[in-house]
Amino acid sequence: MLITLEGIDGSGKSTLHAALHEALADLDPVFTREPGATWIGDAVRRAVAERMDPIAEALLFVADHAAHIDTVIRPALGEGRIVISDRYSDSRFAYQPVVLAGLLPDPLGWLRQMHDGWSIRPGRTFLFVLPVEEALRRIAAKKQEYFEEATILEAVQKNYLDLAAADPSRFVLVDALLEKEEIFGFVADEIRRCARSSR
Numbered sequence: 001m002l003i004t005l006e007g008i009d010g011s012g013k014s015t016l017h018a019a020l021h022e023a024l025a026d027l028d029p030v031f032t033r034e035p036g037a038t039w040i041g042d043a044v045r046r047a048v049a050e051r052m053d054p055i056a057e058a059l060l061f062v063a064d065h066a067a068h069i070d071t072v073i074r075p076a077l078g079e080g081r082i083v084i085s086d087r088y089s090d091s092r093f094a095y096q097p098v099v100l101a102g103l104l105p106d107p108l109g110w111l112r113q114m115h116d117g118w119s120i121r122p123g124r125t126f127l128f129v130l131p132v133e134e135a136l137r138r139i140a141a142k143k144q145e146y147f148e149e150a151t152i153l154e155a156v157q158k159n160y161l162d163l164a165a166a167d168p169s170r171f172v173l174v175d176a177l178l179e180k181e182e183i184f185g186f187v188a189d190e191i192r193r194c195a196r197s198s199r
């Protein structure tokens with residue numbers, strides 16, 4: 001089963017991802033992320049740092065996704081493992097339409113079409129929802145990507161909420177203002193429930 005963690009920068013995904021290592025150790029999940037699980041992830045980070053052309057940037061994110069599926073996700077799912085990915089295709093569907101706006105007639109349609117036929121749909125997606133000003137406050141000391149700016153993150157979060165509204169059986173909304181321990185317990189319990197029902 002494929003579980004994904006999504007949300008704007010600073011919403012707490014990586015903190016939860018790290019905590020789940022211990023909380024779900026008995027299930028022996030494969031922990032992975034996008035970008036970062038393949039060497040293409042380094043090229044993606046360079047493209048973002050240099051603010052490369054948004055179409056080139058989007059294509060690199062998709063290339064990283066294809067390699068991630070090929071080298072990590074499909075083999076692990078084939079072995080019956082639970083895979084927990086910090087960011088996945090919904091990051092593309094939430095972020096890239098914001099930077100591609102005005103460059104293409106239908107950025108989301110273009111992105112979706114690029115994933116059709118080969119990408120693997122997650123079984124459950126936890127969407128961390130947090131007021132943008134709080135997310136920016138949390139990451140103020142380590143601002144990294146140009147996405148980490150209020151106007152962009154507001155638009156990204158709206159895109160995420162639209163994706164979740166269109167696919168309510170997959171998305172689980174997480175109130176990222178809650179205490180870390182409460183979030184860890186809730187998500188770990190939910191993943192255990194999914195794992196039991198997929199057996």
Ligand SMILES: Nc1ncnc2c1ncn2[C@@H]1O[C@H](COP(=O)(O)OP(=O)(O)OP(=O)(O)O)[C@@H](O)[C@H]1O
Binds near residue numbers: 016
């Ligand atoms: N529930 C929480 N309450 C308060 N602070 C939190 C909570 N969860 C995470 N944080 C803190 O917020 C900061 C950002 O968290 P984290 O790096 O996990 O976010 P992220 O969603 O992975 O961000 P990015 O997408 O930019 O990597 C960290 O300093 C973390 O300790």
Ligand SMILES: Cc1cn([C@H]2C[C@H](O)[C@@H](COP(=O)(O)O)O2)c(=O)[nH]c1=O
Binds near residue numbers: 035061089
């Ligand atoms: C997978 C993916 C990511 N992004 C953006 C979102 C973040 O600002 C960075 C990733 O870095 P982090 O380690 O999660 O902070 O890239 C994106 O725009 N599109 C994507 O598909």
